[in-house]
Amino acid sequence: xxxxxxxxxxxxxxxxxxxxxxxxxxxxxxxxxxxxxxxxxxxxxxxxxxxxxxxxxxxxxxxxxxxxxxxxxxxxxxxxxxxxxxxxxxxxxxxxxxxxxxxxxxxxxxxxxxxxxxxxxxxxxxxxxxxxxxxxxxxxxxxxxxxxxxxxxxxxxxxxxxxxxxxxxxxxxxxxxxxxxxxxxxxxxxxxxxxxxxxxxxxxxxxxxxxxxxxxxxxxxxxxxxxxxxxxxxxxxxxxxxxxxxxxxxxxxxxxxxxxxxxxxxxxxxxxxxxxxxxx
Amino acid sequence: xxxxxxxxxxxxxxxxxxxxxxxxxxxxxxxxxxxxxxxxxxxxxxxxxxxxxxxxxxxxxxxxxxxxxxxxxxxxxxxxxxxxxxxxxxxxxxxxxxxxxxxxxxxxxxxxxxxxxxxxxxxxxxxxxxxxxxxxxxxxxxxxxxxxxxxxxxxxxxxxxxxxxxxxxxxxxxxxxxxxxxxxxxxxxxxxxxxxxxxxxxxxxxxxxxxxxxxxxxxxxxxxxxxxxxxxxxxxxxxxxxxxxxxx
Numbered sequence: 001x002x003x004x005x006x007x008x009x010x011x012x013x014x015x016x017x018x019x020x021x022x023x024x025x026x027x028x029x030x031x032x033x034x035x036x037x038x039x040x041x042x043x044x045x046x047x048x049x050x051x052x053x054x055x056x057x058x059x060x061x062x063x064x065x066x067x068x069x070x071x072x073x074x075x076x077x078x079x080x081x082x083x084x085x086x087x088x089x090x091x092x093x094x095x096x097x098x099x100x101x102x103x104x105x106x107x108x109x110x111x112x113x114x115x116x117x118x119x120x121x122x123x124x125x126x127x128x129x130x131x132x133x134x135x136x137x138x139x140x141x142x143x144x145x146x147x148x149x150x151x152x153x154x155x156x157x158x159x160x161x162x163x164x165x166x167x168x169x170x171x172x173x174x175x176x177x178x179x180x181x182x183x184x185x186x187x188x189x190x191x192x193x194x195x196x197x198x199x200x201x202x203x204x205x206x207x208x209x210x211x212x213x214x215x216x217x218x219x220x221x222x223x224x225x226x227x228x229x230x231x232x233x234x235x236x237x238x239x240x241x242x243x244x245x246x247x248x249x250x251x252x253x254x255x256x257x258x259x260x261x262x263x264x265x266x267x268x269x270x271x272x273x274x275x276x277x278x279x280x
Numbered sequence: 281x282x283x284x285x286x287x288x289x290x291x292x293x294x295x296x297x298x299x300x301x302x303x304x305x306x307x308x309x310x311x312x313x314x315x316x317x318x319x320x321x322x323x324x325x326x327x328x329x330x331x332x333x334x335x336x337x338x339x340x341x342x343x344x345x346x347x348x349x350x351x352x353x354x355x356x357x358x359x360x361x362x363x364x365x366x367x368x369x370x371x372x373x374x375x376x377x378x379x380x381x382x383x384x385x386x387x388x389x390x391x392x393x394x395x396x397x398x399x400x401x402x403x404x405x406x407x408x409x410x411x412x413x414x415x416x417x418x419x420x421x422x423x424x425x426x427x428x429x430x431x432x433x434x435x436x437x438x439x440x441x442x443x444x445x446x447x448x449x450x451x452x453x454x455x456x457x458x459x460x461x462x463x464x465x466x467x468x469x470x471x472x473x474x475x476x477x478x479x480x481x482x483x484x485x486x487x488x489x490x491x492x493x494x495x496x497x498x499x500x501x502x503x504x505x506x507x508x509x510x511x512x513x514x515x516x517x518x519x520x521x522x523x524x525x526x527x528x
Contacts, residue, residue, distance in 0.1 A: 145371075149366060149368060149371075150364045150365075150366065150368040151368050151369070151370055151371070153325075153330055153364070153368065154362070154364060154368040154369075154370075156330065156357070157328055157330070157357050157360065157362045158357070158358075158381070158382045158385070158386065158434075159354035159355075159357045159358045159386060160382075160385055160386070
């Protein structure tokens, strides 16, 4: 009797809707498993790519002419866009800062506010995001096209390590160029803030720069430099990696380029948070 | 000199090579023929270690290239020249720099010695005067010839030609195959030519291997292949549609 009631209960339980729900759940579990595995595989491959790059960085020979060419491309050619972004960011900070500080009667602190915002945070982050958009995407596209047109294979077959010629110079260039570009961004931004706050809204030149000298310390400048150094490495690493493993044809390269820009931008912001937490 | 033993290779579950085995003697020219997508280029990439077999071995002078790494792999590769289907020229370099690149990076020659060798190679492939052009300014035939000069500049013992005549007009295609023949006579390299230019390739190859359904369908002298009664071989050579030959 008890056995019969169990059988009836199982039959009642196993309706077509229940079976469908169980199968759907299993499909979802499988999908989640697949996504997790492929993400872990991707992260592992990215990590190995970085390790291989570092290995080639610390073992001779270094290709100096290739590094200089990349510094010119990533650094020098990004100067104009950094100049414009820095100028407008500083001007907006000057404007917003002036009206906010005016409510508390402390417009004298406009200089330190603009400088600290730029040096510690906005300079490194915005410069990194602009370089990602301008140079990072080009790095991915260049390496991706070299991969799909078998230029990287040709290099390997000549007995040459493509990491030495293509990836290491870009890593060096990112690390050298980003702090310099950030410095330009900060400088132009500070003068942009002064132009709006000082020249247009009446904060005195002495007050603006004098208070800045009082409140901005070397540790603030170092924080910005550390951040921009690491952002330079992140951009070169992620964008080179995405290009190196780009899929087939124009679609593969365009997909890799989009992924590179999105991933390096997100990683820059994520790493900024981590560094800010650690450096404070 | 080159020995392939029972090579199997799949891509995304699709089995392209199903037990490829053949061997070649030093100085021999082997023509590798077969339908498009049959895995001819895949075989060449296994020989230079760009692809690793799922199963089987590739031996070059007795060394299993699938198990070589670092300097050992570089040493074997430096003895092999590879002509890619699309040339694979470095687009940011001029013709001269493309050909000079392996010498600059792999030898300690002076720039004068490199210049002499590069100009000689360019002259050999009929590209004198094109040194300062970029790949974007070259015709298909010129790209192939530049790539040929780059592959030859280090005087390799083995040359692998991946469809050296594809996309070229018949005259340039024949010129390139004649060039391969004359340079082979002069330099004596061992060569594999993947080509669909059957009539010409049959004249310069010592043996012909036909790839079909992932296997070496047949291998023999050009005369043996041409006199074969196998319907697959007959159809492939004649180019007739709708027969035993399976398309991919």
